[in-house]
Amino acid sequence: MTRQWKDRTVLVTGGSSGLGAAVVAAVAKAGGRPYVLDRRAPAAGVPWMECDLADTRAAEAATRQxxxxxxxxxxxxxxxGMDVPGRLADVNGATWDRIVAINLLGTAAVVRAALPELERTHGTVVTVASTLGVKAVGDATAYCAAKFGVVGFTRSLAxxxxxxxGVTLLIPGGMRTAxxxxxxxxxxxxxxxILNDPADTAEAVMFALSQPPGCAVRELVVCAEQESSYP
Incomplete structure (x- = not known):
């Protein structure tokens, strides 16, 4: 039996666009209450706080608020998440660091700050990695380093x-987003x-969030059937 969504509250980072926005829409449709951390405003009526997730202490404070x-x-x-592809020698250091900070360090910071509440409610964390967190490609050293890090972080956290x-690692393939x-x-x-619709990937997130206490979906790979980056 899956959890009921009435009065359930879900914090979504990056909830103003892409997969995050699709998750926000799915949570609201199911009867839950989504909240967003992002640098831009989400859909009208969704409560949110402006936050640059590269600033990990600010991310922790915003999560608690x-x-x-x-x-x-x-x-x-x-x-x-974000990425600026390019050869290691061509991506400036500040940009390289920011990619790792947002994708990996920001993830850990938000989860760390949310843990007291999640333990109290026996809630669920869904981290979003990437197929490039399990399969490396060139010109993506920062993104692969960060997403491989998310995979390791999440498995250890579980x-x-x-x-x-509950802890779930989501490994999505490419999606039709910005x-x-x-x-x-x-x-x-x-x-x-051939890219996946983010709304379809969001359904996988909802499945993970809907598991009853004591049952965890540990890992999910969700991609278009002809995804070129997986396996």
Whole structure:
């Protein structure tokens, strides 16, 4: 029997666009209450706090404020992410560091701050890695380092919190989002690229969040059937 969604509160990082926005919509549709941490406002009516997740102490503080405002948290989904592809020698140090900070360090910071509430409610964390967290490619050293780190972080977290908090690692393939918009054309999916709808990936997140206490979906790989980056 899956959890009922009435009065459930879920914090979504990066909830203003892409997969995060799809998760926010799915939580609201199910009858839950989504909250967002992002640098941009989410859909109208969704409570949120502005936060740069590269600033990990600020991310921790914002998470605690959201939890207090929500009256507790039953779920956290770390959907925020960014990348600037390029050769290691061509990506400036500040950009490289920011990619790792947002994807990995920001994830850990938000989860760390949310843990007291999640333990109290026996809630669930869903971290968002990538197929590039299990399969490395060139010109993506920062992104692969960060997403491989999310995989390791989440597997360790699952062992650490077993019996107290549900922990799910989501490994999504490419999706039809704005994630690719600002990069050089050579790093954008081609016109024939087969990408997943973020709403479909969000359904996998909802499945993980809906498990009853004592049952955890440990890992999910969700991608288009003809995803080129997995396996």
């Amino acid at each position: 959201i939890a207090a405002r929500a009256g507790g948290l039953t779920g956290v989904v770390t959907a925020a 062992a650490e919190l077993a019996g107290r908090v 994630f690719f918009d600002d990069r050089d054309d050579k790093y954008k999916p081609g016109p024939d690229a």
